[in-house]
Amino acid sequence: MSRPIRAVGLAADKPADHNPLRDPRDRRLPRVAGPCGLVIFGVTGDLSRKKLMPAIYDLANRGLLPPGFALVGFARRDWANEDFANVVHEAIKQHARTPYREEVWSQLRDGCRFVPGELTDAAAFDQLAKVIADLDRVRGTGGNHAFYLSIPPKYFPIAVRQLRRSGLSASEGSAWRRIVIEKPFGHDLKSARELNRMLDEVFPPHAVFRIDHYLGKETVQNILALRFANTLFEPIWNANYVDHIQITMAEDVGVGGRAGYYDGIGAARDVIQNHLLQLLALTAMEEPVSFNASDVRTEKEKVLSAVLLPNDLSVTTARGQYTAGWQGGVKVPGYLEEEGIPPDSRTETFAAIKLEIDTRRWAGVPVYLRTGKRLGRRVTEVAILFKRPPHLPFEETATEELGQNALVIRVQPDEGVTMRFGSKVPGTAMEVRDVNMDFAYGESFTESSPEAYERLILDVLLGDPPLFPRHEEVELSWMILDPIEGFWASHGAPEPYPAGTWGPASSHAMLAREGCAWRRP
């Protein structure tokens, strides 16, 4: 039923069907975004300088940005266009992934504009509208503009209201206006719905891009390829063979400059709600009927709606807060001593939860999610741990060191896949021990793993929404997390753990009770 509707919806964004130079057999030609511009709010921020600007340059360098592309900065600075261009230039030289080339920069430089102002300042938005109209005239951006809100979430409503008031959110004819927001998408179900309602009033659903930059499209596609392009894994990808699943996202840094945002939000809302639950959905979902946006989304929504919370949250969740300690050879302060954190803060910097998935495929397989700051090392991975063999035809001493077989999808750093299985130790005695077999994407296909932001920005400009979460997914994940947050709010404080370790004792106890142990990633 939804197919014809979707086809019509996309037709406006897709290249004209009658383009005689396009040939489905001609796979050398990439899709290049049509004439357009990108407006970044909060352009002076770290994210903008370290990620967005370099990503834009790298796209231009790879020939994927349209001729005449325009980049508009909006921030509270007294800058002229040239000052802004200089900032962009510096950011590119420092952080771009691809080599610097003068001609690529000159393509970008002429399209750089800056609008000084506050988000509350109506005149600044009117000025922005003028700048954009002017760009359409001199750069030929054709009325197509994307607005990237690289600002704290509390300013989303005011920015969106200003965009509507100044007429910037409205597009004429076949031109488009799109809006990009970054996680967090609210801080609970209620606020997420509030945010969605507000965006819905101003932008149609297909024009809203929710970016979870931790989860690049490349990673998502790698997981989909691993699961659905092979026959090797699918037969064992179920409760008959899988013992449990562990999904980890560990950071070695502390809260740093994000204190104002982080305190009161905490690890679970910051990471589990979006990143870990997205990884869970991709790992556990059934095979989609196709890889187009809505079919993948349907499967993700199905599996998220089947997630069950355990009854007793006191023994199936754990949370912690890091204290001062030594992290990789550096002495670091505890969370409560970080600048901008109230000394009595009860915000968790570590969260671990157990979930179950109520489907035929996963019945009885626990899924453990954990995330935290100031942990042992920076790593994100999905580990599938398999059941032990029902019978081992060896002497007991031969298999003492044999653990569970594991398949680990490494997301970062060093994206790849690790398989862990038993192998004989060389020598005359029969002894079986665990060994790793590694595959690294970086090794086999380096160039084709572009920075997540490049893919995200390109998808926004092409109007390709496939792997951005839609508001249904966001709301489903809050439904999973809200009861846990509610329970934590009324049950004491997070347990301290020293910086540089793998979290509080309660997290290890939580798995030990069920006869498992966290992998050391």
Added chain:
Amino acid sequence: MIIDLTDTNASKIDSALTRARHSGGGPGLGMVLTLVAVTAERSHYDAIKAANDAAREHPSRILAVINRGGRGMGRLDAEVRVGGESGPGETILMRLYGELGHHADSVVLPLLLPDAPVVVWWPAHAPGVPRDHPLGALAQRRVTDAAPEAKPLAALRQRADGYRPGDTDLAWTRLTPWRTVLAAALDQPFDPILSAEVAAQRSNPSAELLACWLGLRLNVPVDRKTSRGPGITSVRLQTESGEIALTRPDGRLAHLTRPGEPDRTVALSRRTTPELLAEELRRLDPDEVYEDCVRAVPVEEKATAS
């Protein structure tokens, strides 16, 4: 690590490779293809360098084959390079003497990676029918380059005659950025196209392929014009309402003009051999669009070129 082997054979090379790999802690396990570069003594340095650079994107076992010719009994000298300068893969430089020069495949065959695709690349002069060359017959993909040939346009015509699925030419690869911008330009609404014109340096095989591509896809007459270069300098499409032009006078920055719209600039620099090679290695299936275009190269070009 570099291991020199004189008067050797494929199995000794193989064990030298294994030795080098073990001592280096097992690199090179993620290699995705074997790239055979058939080159001459004087150009082998550049060819291996380009192959090594391309191998950063596609970790490969690179087999550089130099036929030293000469008479008498065959002899094989080899140099095995693993790690360090040679990038993420492995490089084996082989010099073939005497009658062994006619049996290069016997040396290369045992050194191909198991199951992985094989690409043969002739950086300079290519055989008439690459598929029928003993090394070409081992490969899924055969990469030639018409540009450095003595008579580039005649070479292009020869490519069409000797075409077999899996052949490709770097003169075609060089066009991808041009074709990308042109195709993107026609993603926007445009008026019917009446004729086209390609201007380039004399005897530029890429320009000829571009003209053929435009002629085939747009079904309009395409003029070839000679300019002072470098390379291709402009493509003009005459429409009912005016001209859509992509001009690149300096080989770096191009301008796109359309009727009634402001000029737009786009970076369109000439790419290096490693970049071209890396693009070739990205897809290993037959390039049917190249086949169409190279077969469309007019026969009279042969006459003007020779």
